[in-house]
Amino acid sequence: KNEVEQSPQNLTAQEGEFITINCSYSVGISALHWLQQHPGGGIVSLFMLSSGKKKHGRLIATINIQEKHSSLHITASHPRDSAVYICAVRSGNQFYFGTGTSLTVIP
């Protein structure tokens, strides 16, 4: 069993839809990261969370430490949001990565 599980694995949405990607983890963490990886491979760190909620533009990330669960929301999705979204958690000196959610937003 992976320490970090993401769902769904693949997601196709129409432009403008509200999107939610979920991440559950099984280890104690000091921080959780949401990463965005574009088709070329480059990675952008979207959020780092240890509690509560963060918002940046159309992106919102929430975390529930008690339930060991985080969600990434995209409002008013756009084709340029098409990418793989990866959840990663830091536990002590270890980093654990989810396998990613591949998002395709259709115009």
Next chain:
Amino acid sequence: GAVVSQHPSWVICKSGTSVKIECRSLDFQATTMFWYRQFPKQSLMLMATSNEGSKATYEQGVEKDKFLINHASLTLSTLTVTSAHPEDSSFYICSARPQPHNEQFFGPGTRLTVL
């Protein structure tokens, strides 16, 4: 935001040669840098953690003599794949962490193809 660069962005080499990949933090000092490898359609796998001025800490199963990591300055870490073989073909990504923060900033990655 903080910027991390990698060079080269892609490299093709013959089997048996060595390849050096550079990771630079452009606008901050990174006491810790991380090296990851990603195979197609798989998630990132941490290879090693390097702290400036000290030896890198390698993850289990990663050969330190094959993947040489040097972190000689607060803005530069290098990964050298020695005697590369086709199975080393992968996407190599670095990230850098400015102390005392926990956030990491990722480089754009280097695609290595070994023929």
